Amino acid sequence: MEPIEVEKVQHILESYIDKDVYIHLETTNGAYASHFNDKAYNVGAYIRNAQVNFSQAKIIGDGNTFRAGLKLELGWVYAEGLTEWTLHKDNQLLLAGHDSEGRLMVALHISETPLGQ
Amino acid sequence: MNRMEKQVVVILPHPDDESFGAAGTIAQFREQGVPVTYLCGTLGEMGRNMGSPAFANRETLPDIRKEELINACSKLDIDLRMLGYRDKTVEFEDKQEVAKDLKHHLDELEPSLVITHYPEYAVHPDHNAMGAAAVEAVRLMAPEKRPVVWAQAISNNYTAELGQPDIVNDVTPTFDRKMEAIMAHESQASGILGQFRESPALSDDLQEAAKQQLGVERFYVWNFK
Ligand SMILES: [Zn+2]
Numbered sequence: 001m002e003p004i005e006v007e008k009v010q011h012i013l014e015s016y017i018d019k020d021v022y023i024h025l026e027t028t029n030g031a032y033a034s035h036f037n038d039k040a041y042n043v044g045a046y047i048r049n050a051q052v053n054f055s056q057a058k059i060i061g062d063g064n065t066f067r068a069g070l071k072l073e074l075g076w077v078y079a080e081g082l083t084e085w086t087l088h089k090d091n092q093l094l095l096a097g098h099d100s101e102g103r104l105m106v107a108l109h110i111s112e113t114p115l116g117q
Numbered sequence: 118m119n120r121m122e123k124q125v126v127v128i129l130p131h132p133d134d135e136s137f138g139a140a141g142t143i144a145q146f147r148e149q150g151v152p153v154t155y156l157c158g159t160l161g162e163m164g165r166n167m168g169s170p171a172f173a174n175r176e177t178l179p180d181i182r183k184e185e186l187i188n189a190c191s192k193l194d195i196d197l198r199m200l201g202y203r204d205k206t207v208e209f210e211d212k213q214e215v216a217k218d219l220k221h222h223l224d225e226l227e228p229s230l231v232i233t234h235y236p237e238y239a240v241h242p243d244h245n246a247m248g249a250a251a252v253e254a255v256r257l258m259a260p261e262k263r264p265v266v267w268a269q270a271i272s273n274n275y276t277a278e279l280g281q282p283d284i285v286n287d288v289t290p291t292f293d294r295k296m297e298a299i300m301a302h303e304s305q306a307s308g309i310l311g312q313f314r315e316s317p318a319l320s321d322d323l324q325e326a327a328k329q330q331l332g333v334e335r336f337y338v339w340n341f342k
Contacts, residue, residue: 001174024175030165031205031241035273046163046205088176096174101308103165107175116176117203 001084001096004066006059009085012093013057013068016110023070024048024109025077049114052077059095068095068108079108122151126228126264127195128219128251130158130207130243132186133302135193137309138269139232140295141288142334143193148291153195156222157186158247163204166308173304181304189301193294198222208246212253215246219254228264231255235268235337238275252339260341267336282335289332296327 028044056071059082070077081097088094092111099105109115125146127135135143135155143153160179167173173181183199190197200218202210223231234248248268255263267284276282288295300306310327 001171026163026175028163028165035240035271038273044205086174088174092176094174094176098167098171101311102167102169102171103308104167104175105165109176116179 001086001094004059004061004083004085004095006061006066009059009066009093009095010057012087013059013070013110016093016112017054017057019112020051020053022049022051022111022114023077024107024115025050025079026107027079027105029105030103065097066095070110077108079106081106082108121149122146123229124226125151125153125230125232126223126226127153127155128158128231128233128247128254129155130202130234130241130247131161131164131204132157132159132182132189133161133299133305133309134234134244136189136295136298136302137331138234138271139334140189140193140298141291141331142232142286142336143195144291144294144298145286145288147194153193154222154226154228155190155195155197156200156219157197158200158202158207159204159243160186160199161204161305164305166305168304169307169311178304182302185302185304189298192297192301205243207243207250210246212246212250215250216253216257219251220257223254223258223264227262230267231264232267232269232336235270235275235279238270238272238279240271244271255339256341263341266339266341268339269334269336279337283338284334284336286334286336287332288334289328292328292332295331299327299331 026046033040033042054070054072059066059068066082067080082095083097086094095108097106161182162179233251234244236245236249239245
């Protein structure tokens with residue numbers, strides 16, 4: 001993955017507007033957080049291949065980390081801490097944020113076709 | 118490690134569980150000519166480690182880890198069966214269905230020994246769930262056909278609650294083979310090995326730290342009574 005280039009990512013985000021798309025949205029601090037630190041909690045959530053349709057999409061940030069917001073008819077999809085992006089299989093936009101060790105902390109993927117099982 | 122096994126089946130949920138947890142023991146069995154089959158539950162699709170430096174992403178990780186798993190199993194010279202569950206979801210499957218799935222393999226392979234995780238003491242929910250399903254699969258077998266089950270605990274509290282493990286296996290004689298298997302899991306190895314050391318260190322120290330953490334493999338013999 002590459003550091004996020006706002007203009008490119010914004011352009012791709014807009015290409016999905018008003019289409020039925022599949023998203024993967026995830027955040028995690030790993031399954032071992034409380035094993036290695038008894039004061040920590042394991043926190044994580046993911047939703048995979050949820051179908052949404054958004055009318056507006058933006059990626060905004062300070063040049064290092066970014067937030068993405070997708071405006072749905074009845075709500076929002078939001079992700080924070082995004083730092084890198086890639087285009088997977090030509091039509092899947094992957095956005096992710098990693099910690100200093102390169103471990104995934106947050107991910108937002110958007111695709112016109114279902115993401116792999 | 119005294120009696121000669123006929124066939125060993127390892128049942129764990131993630132590619133790399135076999136290498137970090139049991140590869141030294143597995144290598145010892147292979148040196149004795151004992152066939153070993155690994156029933157690997159998932160492809161570790163939801164792992165956080167993406168390589169260091171990162172070369173995987175969430176979408177490419179399953180194929181990469183599958184390749185790594187195949188490589189690790191070939192380093193260990195063991196048979197591999199991938200069960201097709203999904204990382205982080207094993208505990209939400211129907212436990213009896215998973216147990217029946219495992220039992221089919223056990224009925225066919227007729228192992229004398231099964232190695233799995235100790236339910237409730239294996240930290241990751243997939244470890245606990247796959248361990249529980251493996252124990253259940255063996256319990257479903259006729260008592261005279263049941264293999265011995267070695268269960269591996271990981272949690273920080275396990276000796277306090279379970280007492281000393283029944284099997285404390287010094288795997289230094291096969292440690293190089295174990296490290297080869299671990300390193301086959303390229304996307305995971307450095308991230309996980311890195312947790313064994315407090316501060317940045319040279320790779321020699323890392324090897325030493327790994328030996329201290331990974332040089333002994335411990336198991337409890339499951340009691341079906
Ligand atoms: Zn695992």
